[in-house]
Amino acid sequence: SQTIHQWPATLVQPVGSPLSLECTVEGTSNPNLYWYRQAAGRGLQLLFYSVGIGQISSEVPQNLSASRPQDRQFILSSKKLLLSDSGFYLCAWSVPWLVGAGGDNEQFFGPGTRLTVL
Amino acid sequence: AQTVTQSQPEMSVQEAETVTLSCTYDTSESDYYLFWYKQPPSRQMILVIRQEAYKQQNATENRFSVNFQKAAKSFSLKISDSQLGDAAMYFCAYRSEIDGGTSYGKLTFGQGTILTVHP
Numbered sequence: 466s467q468t469i470h471q472w473p474a475t476l477v478q479p480v481g482s483p484l485s486l487e488c489t490v491e492g493t494s495n496p497n498l499y500w501y502r503q504a505a506g507r508g509l510q511l512l513f514y515s516v517g518i519g520q521i522s523s524e525v526p527q528n529l530s531a532s533r534p535q536d537r538q539f540i541l542s543s544k545k546l547l548l549s550d551s552g553f554y555l556c557a558w559s560v561p562w563l564v565g566a567g568g569d570n571e572q573f574f575g576p577g578t579r580l581t582v583l
Numbered sequence: 584a585q586t587v588t589q590s591q592p593e594m595s596v597q598e599a600e601t602v603t604l605s606c607t608y609d610t611s612e613s614d615y616y617l618f619w620y621k622q623p624p625s626r627q628m629i630l631v632i633r634q635e636a637y638k639q640q641n642a643t644e645n646r647f648s649v650n651f652q653k654a655a656k657s658f659s660l661k662i663s664d665s666q667l668g669d670a671a672m673y674f675c676a677y678r679s680e681i682d683g684g685t686s687y688g689k690l691t692f693g694q695g696t697i698l699t700v701h702p
Contacts, residue, residue, distance in 0.1 A: 499690075507694050507695055508692045508694040509692040510692075511690065524689075571616075571630050571633055572630075572690060574620075574627065574628035574629075576627055577626050579626075
């Protein structure tokens with residue numbers, strides 16, 4: 466079965482410090498991968514998605530960047546954190562859509578990382 | 584761009600009773616998917632139910648069912664025989680039909696409804 470891991474679970478960082486959040490998926494190959502942010506316990510905002518190694522698409526211009534160095538590894542980074550970067554960060558994966566096979570019908574979420582920037 | 588609206592920030596229900604959570608969406612597309620996700624206090628997002636827009640029959644998963652009104656662009660979630668474990672934030676989400684040139688369908692979420700279950 467497939468599992469998705471995120472770490473760290475919680476993080477407190479000072480303003481201006483760098484950030485690296487990691488997400489890994491097990492039990493599947495070539496997944497679509499996503500980073501979301503949830504502010505103040507409300508709706509999710511898609512930040513980045515990736516359909517393959519090295520392929521990153523950004524949904525919202527911001528202080529953050531993402532990378533996919535390996536097939537099942539997705540990293541969210543920042544060189545200098547802002548107060549507004551605080552929130553709950555969720556990684557998700559889905560089966561990519563393929564002609565004749567469908568897919569990407571639903572996204573499966575990791576346990577999340579709570580980031581507090583002070 | 585698609586938008587998803589959940590007009591009920593909070594709802595409450597007595598244990599064993601039925602509650603309905605509302606969701607409306609705006610789209611010009613004819614083919615798409617709709618989802619309800621549950622986020623309990625642990626904050627783990629869990630898929631509750633999904634509906635394909637081309638299917639007229641409402642989806643059902645045990646105590647969870649939807650009322651999908653395509654013309655009205657409405658997608659409500661009914662929870663029957665509510666249990667204490669149903670207490671969570673519920674999110675409605677919309678996904679476009681996959682563009683044949685890509686392998687990705689973007690999910691757009693509503694703002695969520697906090698459901699409280701009273702014993």
